[in-house]
Amino acid sequence: QTNVTVYGVVDVTVESVKASGGVDVFELDRRTRVTSNSSLIGFRGTEDLGNGLKALFQVESSFSADAGGGTLAGRDTFVGLEGGFGKVQLGKLTTIMRAAGAKVDFNPAATGIGFQAATYGTIGGVALTGIDERINNAVMYTTPNFSGLTAQLAYSAGENRVSPDLNGAEGVNSQSYQLAAAYENGPLYVSAGYAVAQDPLVATSVLGAASNSNISDELKDARIAVKYTFPSNTSVSALYDRAKYEASSALGDTxxxxxxxxxxxxxxxxxxxxxxxxxxxxxxxxxxxxDFDACDNTEFSQWTLGYTYALSKRTMVKAYYTRLNNDSDSAADFYLSKVGMASRNAGADPSGFGLGLRHTF
Amino acid sequence: QTNVTVYGVVDVTVESVKASGGVDVFELDRRTRVTSNSSLIGFRGTEDLGNGLKALFQVESSFSADAGGGTLAGRDTFVGLEGGFGKVQLGKLTTIMRAAGAKVDFNPAATGIGFQAATYGTIGGVALTGIDERINNAVMYTTPNFSGLTAQLAYSAGENRVSPDLNGAEGVNSQSYQLAAAYENGPLYVSAGYAVAQDPLVATSVLGAASNSNISDELKDARIAVKYTFPSNTSVSALYDRAKYEASSALGDTxxxxxxxxxxxxxxxxxxxxxxxxxxxxxxxxxxxxDFDACDNTEFSQWTLGYTYALSKRTMVKAYYTRLNNDSDSAADFYLSKVGMASRNAGADPSGFGLGLRHTF
Amino acid sequence: QTNVTVYGVVDVTVESVKASGGVDVFELDRRTRVTSNSSLIGFRGTEDLGNGLKALFQVESSFSADAGGGTLAGRDTFVGLEGGFGKVQLGKLTTIMRAAGAKVDFNPAATGIGFQAATYGTIGGVALTGIDERINNAVMYTTPNFSGLTAQLAYSAGENRVSPDLNGAEGVNSQSYQLAAAYENGPLYVSAGYAVAQDPLVATSVLGAASNSNISDELKDARIAVKYTFPSNTSVSALYDRAKYEASSALGDTxxxxxxxxxxxxxxxxxxxxxxxxxxxxxxxxxxxxDFDACDNTEFSQWTLGYTYALSKRTMVKAYYTRLNNDSDSAADFYLSKVGMASRNAGADPSGFGLGLRHTF
Incomplete structure (x- = not known):
């Protein structure tokens, strides 16, 4: 039998959150929450196949440590082969581009309301670009590690192919691709990647750019990330992400x-x-x-201040404060554990502080 | 790595149940069922942090051994710290008050149709008081054990805060508290507790006491329980529970x-x-x-006769009969594995007997 | 503590599927999919109770390794006792008859689009007979193994008993029974079984044979299966299945x-x-x-060609092609991982090929 490793994380914090500002009667009053932050349980292992070849598997599930419930295999889950040629994985996967968003974030495991993908993982705080999500139905090839450098090509099958309809409109066949490279050696981490999603059928319209199941849309994203740790145990990080959603409506390009x-x-x-x-x-x-819908005042920012105290290598006390500042026509919410912003809350600012425990097993 | 313990229970019984009496055409005919009784699988561990401090975690899931399906982390799931100060846990938890209901019940693990919380865990057999349920979004502090005595303060965040509406009605902010103490030493177990739930938004109206998302309601519950085991291996137990649901309607207090x-x-x-x-x-x-709706004939009782035969410390054959007697205006059902009583079945009496296996691993 | 064994399978393939033919505008265009084929994770163990008696348990969950999600205890899950008398199991179970369908199928673990129960596990490719599904709410007795011969009686409680309605129509009480025997010794496997399902409430009507919650219907199925392996490492297999669905409508027997x-x-x-x-x-x-609806042209067939390459006892590369040929009035789809055939696609032929990895842990 393989040596199956059982591992996991239980991360729970007590938080106080609100979203003040915006239209008064819609204000989201301060409330206390007990929040599970990306708690997980997993099973993984490898098998030596000889000749430098290895089989890999992982089944990782998410669960809500606060109120129960979860998703079996809701996190990175795959079967794969690794050898001199690199690594091939089939399943639900985290790409280099997704990992980059987490790498530059200093929240433990890039989780909780302080995680800032609300900015670099969405368009206008509303529609996800998908870059900070795992890709489903994925085939991913990662090169061998050359002195810290790896490159990666990932494909995600949409599986929702819709035939052209009777009126001759285009069919839909969601698929996405990511090409990325990362260099990680000693104190330095750098990565760059580019993603294209065909017919992503973005659920939430961004301004007038509504998707349509019979019209081809496309989402393109480029991301670079860097992190450096000085001998003084000071780390600095930065990320830049550029997203473009291409769609059209009866009125023209949107x-x-x-x-x-x-x-x-x-x-x-x-x-x-x-x-x-x-x-x-x-x-x-x-x-x-x-041209159809004013884009003025759609910017927003988020800042997070955090503190961690390690009781051991596996157990940590953590405290944080975060605030997301929406301009008057923005209704962005936290990326994880939202407070419940809706378009009527535009201009309101979600904020929150918390204290809790994180245990890794 | 922590020493992760995998544990669980598979408990399945073959039952014959019915609910006879009441309006004839709505009678629930006798049927055979194969029932999973609180089957579970869990992962737990502790980490010694030094200085008498320990980290604790548990992830416990429920599943239906009869027809499949289950809830990841659907049972006690938490992360915590334990030391000289006592124990703090964050997650989904069983309190002293809930444990008391199970402690006095002689059904193995207080599960199956014979479990009698239908009486002491509901109001009128219809609305749950919540005392016999785990509390979600919980922070719980338990004192150190002083010669068998522990006290506990538990808080559960409702997280559903609703802003006051435009007409100035009160907002809703569900939260609940439980304060309890238990003494367990040798043959004696005693516990007492008090719980208050603010804005519990009791889903099912009890008589005219309908909840309203804009009106504050409150649920208060007091419970005492005792159990004693004589040297003759005879155990006796008793529990008293008093619940009050405070609500109001356009007509006045209800x-x-x-x-x-x-x-x-x-x-x-x-x-x-x-x-x-x-x-x-x-x-x-x-x-x-x-005053609005007659309360006559709303009482009911339940009795259970059971037998267990242990094949080993971990495997048990069990058999039981239970009967719930509803007065003419009561439609209470079993607390677990209901037969399907509805208001139109008022006065009918659910009963059932069963035989099965319980294995603990 | 029992020795709990953690085991599982991650099986993922990259496929290209389509269903061509039939009405042109409804054709299901070729699409690429990444498919999880019956991936699973389980926990099982036995306990020696002395005197030749053993307690058995298993909790087996299904999961989608491609897009996440799964069902706790969604596969064979039970508690049981085994001894000189044979074996009794309570839970969700695979019977000898279901196992027979998998036994004769040469797809690894009888899974993926190449699995051919679309023919022998359905009526007209539309309604499942249930024989190739696990039975829920089951009590199953299997005799001891007599030189390779075992017999089995399985009962499944429907638990959905509906009382006769006010107009005096019959009540419904779904229950099913299977009686079967299997002989497996050296190169030879043979099995035969018979199943009766009372009030199966077949969801999808087969021709005019619509089920009705107030009308008794019945499903009967007989199956024989054989497999033989020659010293040349050539195996041959065959299966015959006869199903009859008895229902009636206002027009008469259907x-x-x-x-x-x-x-x-x-x-x-x-x-x-x-x-x-x-x-x-x-x-x-x-x-x-x-008599009510023409049965002409309702036949269909499926063939599968496959290849497997074992990298080790636990890791396999597999490739396959399968094609299902529907006659003009048949709209059968693959049994597992359907392409999406609907009645409007009648006459179209689902086909697909794939390549992937299967790892057992």
Whole structure:
């Protein structure tokens, strides 16, 4: 039998969150929450097949440690082969581009309301670009590690092919591709990637750029990320993400573009403590869609201040404060554990602080 | 790595149940069922952090061994710290008050149709008081054990805060608290607790006491439980529970009160066998609501006779009979594995017997 | 503590599927999919109770390794006792009859689009007979193994008993029974079984044979299966299945009958490779229902050609092609991982090929 490793994380925090500002009667009052932050349980193993070849498997499930419930295999789950040629995996996977968003984030495991993908993982805080999500129905090839450098090609099958309809409209066949490379060696981490999603059928319209099941739309995203750790145990990080959603309506092209960036710094001290501060910004929307619907005041930013105290290598106390500042026509919410922003809350600012425990087993 | 313990229970019985009496055409005919009784699988562990401090975690899932399906982390799931100060846990938890309901019940693990919380865990057999359920989004502090005595304060965040509406009605912010103490030493177990749930938004109206998402309601519950085991391997137990649901309607106050009690006894014999008999009663409803809707004939009782034969410490054959007697205006059903009582079945009496296997791993 | 064994399978393939033919505008265009084929994770164990008696348990869950999600205890899950008397199991179970369908199929673990129960596990490709599904709410007795021979009686409780309605129509009480025997010794496997399902409430009507919650229907199925392995590492298999669905409507009896058969062969070579070819056919529907709705052209067949290359005992590369040929009035789809055939696609032929990895842990 394989040596199956059982592993997991239980991360729960007590939080106080609200979203003030915006239209008064819709304000989201302060409330106390007990929040499970990406708690997980997994089973994984490898098998030596000889000749430098290995079989790999992983089944990782998410669960809500606060109120129960979860998704079997809801996280990275795959079967794969690894050898001199690199690594091939089939399943539900985290790509280099997704990992980059988490890599530059100093929240433990890039989780909780302080995680800032609300800016660099969405368009206008509303539609996900998908870059900070695992890709489903994936085939992923990763090169061998050359002195810290790896490259990766990932494909995700949409499986929802819709035939052209009787009126001759185009068919839909969602598929996406990501090409990326990462370099990680000693104190330096750098990555760059490019993604194209065909017919992503973005569920939430961004401005007038509504998707249509019979019309081809496309989402393109480019991301670079960097992180460096100084001998003083100071780490700094930065990320830049550029997304473009190409769609059209009866009125003409309704493309939307968005640039976002993030910077952060963390200082470790006392052997088991750390403080970090990070700031991210999603700039004003741009593109043809702005001809139909004003793009002014659609920018927003988020900053997070955090502190961690390690009781051991596997158990940590953590505290944080985060605030997301929406411009008057933006209704962005936290990326994880939302407070419940809706378009009527435009201009309101979600904020929250929390304290909790994270245990890794 | 932590030492992760995998544990669980598979408990399945073959039952014959029915609910006879009441309006004839709505009678629930006798049927055979194969029932999974609180089957579970869990993962737990502790980590010694030094200085008498320990980290604790548990992820416990429920599943239906009869027809498949289940809820990841659907049972007690938490992360916590334990030390000289006591124990703090964050997650989905069983409190002393909930445990008390199970402690006095002689059904193995207080599960199956014979479990009598139908009386002491509901108001009028219809609305749950919540005391016999795990609390979600919980923060719970338990004192150190002083010669068998522990006290506990539990908080559950509702997280559903609704803003006051435009007409100035009150907002809703569900939260609940439980304060309890238990003493367990040798043959004696005693516990007492008090719970308050603000804005519980009781889903099912009890008489005229309908909840309203804009009106504050409140549920208060007090419970005492005791169990004693004589040297003859005879155990006796008793529980008293008093619940009050405070609500109001356009007509005025619609408070409802309910008292319930339970007594039981078990005799062990032959080294591996036991018989038990228990009886519980939910008394007639009382309160302002009775001014609007008659509370006469709303009482009901349940009794259970059971037998267990242990094939080993971990494997048991069990057999039981239970009957719930509803007064003419009561439609209470079993607490677990209901037969399907509805208001039109008022006065019908659910009953059932079963035989099955319980294995603990 | 029991020795709990953690085990599982991750099986993922990249496929290209389509269903061409039939009405042109409804054709299901070729699409690429990444498909999880019956991936599973389980926990099982036994306990020696002395005197030749053993307690058994298993909790087996299904999951989608491609897009996440799964069902806790969604596969064989039970508690049981085994001894000189044979074996009794309670839970969700695979019977000898279901196992027979998988036994004769040469697809690894009888899974993926190449699995041919579309013919022998359905009536007209539309309604499942249930024989190739696990039975829920089951009690199953299996005799001891007499030189390779075992017999089995299985009962499944429907638990959905509906009382006779006010107009005096019959009540419904779904229950099913299977009686079967299997002989497996050296190169030979033979099995035969008979199943009766009372009030199966077949969801999808077969021709005019619509079920009705107030009318008794019944499903009967007989199956024989055989497999033989020659010293040359050539295996051949065959299965015959006869199903009859008895129902009635206002117009009179609407019984439907179907015969189906399957033959297959596999050749192992090179120590770790195998090729297999198999063919199955569901013959034209017959019965009283054909008086109301023509049964002509309701037959269909499926053939599968596959190749497996074992990298080790637990890791396998597999490739396959399968094609299902529907007659003009048949709209059968693959049994597992359907392409999406609907009645409007009648006459179209689902086909697909794939390549992937299967790892057992």
């Amino acid at each position: 493309d939307v573009k968005r640039n976002a960036w993030m910077v952060g710094a963390e200082q470790k001290f006392g052997g088991n403590q750390a403080v970090y501060l990070q700031y991210a910004r999603s700039q004003e929307l741009d593109g043809d869609a702005c | 408070d409802v009160k309910r008292n319930a009690w339970m007594v039981g006894a078990e005799q062990k014999f032959g080294g591996n066998q036991a018989v038990y008999l228990q009886y519980a009663r939910s008394q007639e409803l009382d309160g302002d609501a009775c | 019984d439907v009958k179907r015969n189906a058969w399957m033959v297959g062969a596999e050749q192992k070579f090179g120590g770790n490779q195998a090729v297999y070819l198999q063919y199955a056919r569901s013959q034209e529907l017959d019965g009283d229902a054909c």
